[in-house]
Amino acid sequence: MRDLDKALADILAIRTHIAAGTAFRGYGPATMAITGALALVVTLLQFALIDDPNAVPLTFFGGWFVAAAISVVVVGVEARARSRRDHSGLADAMIYQAIEQFLPAGIAGALLTLVLWHTAPETLWLLPGLWQLLVGLGLFASVRSLPRIVTLVGAWYFIAGFVTLMLGSQSHALSVWTMGLPFILGQFLMAAVLHFASGDDDGEI
Numbered sequence: 212m213r214d215l216d217k218a219l220a221d222i223l224a225i226r227t228h229i230a231a232g233t234a235f236r237g238y239g240p241a242t243m244a245i246t247g248a249l250a251l252v253v254t255l256l257q258f259a260l261i262d263d264p265n266a267v268p269l270t271f272f273g274g275w276f277v278a279a280a281i282s283v284v285v286v287g288v289e290a291r292a293r294s295r296r297d298h299s300g301l302a303d304a305m306i307y308q309a310i311e312q313f314l315p316a317g318i319a320g321a322l323l324t325l326v327l328w329h330t331a332p333e334t335l336w337l338l339p340g341l342w343q344l345l346v347g348l349g350l351f352a353s354v355r356s357l358p359r360i361v362t363l364v365g366a367w368y369f370i371a372g373f374v375t376l377m378l379g380s381q382s383h384a385l386s387v388w389t390m391g392l393p394f395i396l397g398q399f400l401m402a403a404v405l406h407f408a409s410g411d412d413d414g415e416i
Contacts, residue, residue, distance in 0.1 A: 240402040243399075246286065251391070264390075271385055313352065320342050324338060336382075336384055339379070340389075342372075349365075350368065358405070358408035358409075361405075
């Protein structure tokens with residue numbers, strides 16, 4: 212029994228090692244474009260319906276949390292389908308690896324939101340820029356299993372985060388546009404980069 216457990220552990224280690232050296236093809240350009248379109252819809256709705264985001268921060272950030280949740284579900288469903296098609300037996304290992312690479316940035320974003328909301332609500336203007344920085348860091352961490360050109364998208368979010376923080380520091384006010392535009396352009400850029408790298412626009416879910 213001990214030999215069987217060791218053999219299974221060795222097989223798992225081999226699969227994990229192979230997955231680490233394999234380019235992850237779970238992210239499709241069409242789905243990334245959908246997330247960019249979703250960011251555009253949220254931005255336009257908030258521009259039309261919210262006169263002052265600072266007066267209704269719960270509504271402002273709530274809209275983006277909903278958009279993020281929908282995006283995660285859509286991307287996750289497609290990533291699972293594409294991985295099973297393109298990676299076959301390595302699909303689960305590839306998906307777990309992709310999650311592990313981006314998860315720290317996601318957890319940091321959620322915890323930062325909770326901490327600022329409960330302890331220093333006057334600093335909520337920092338969140339859009341911090342979120343953008345964390346997305347950039349998450350993408351940089353994921354480059355090991357994605358096309359190297361994805362670093363351009365990570366750099367976009369990184370620069371956009373700092374610019375958003377600098378603009379916000381002048382008024383300490385939330386803005387629909389400094390929140391929305393970086394994610395709109397970033398997700399469409401991600402779609403273009405994946406299309407260029409993979410040569411397909413398959414959005415199979």
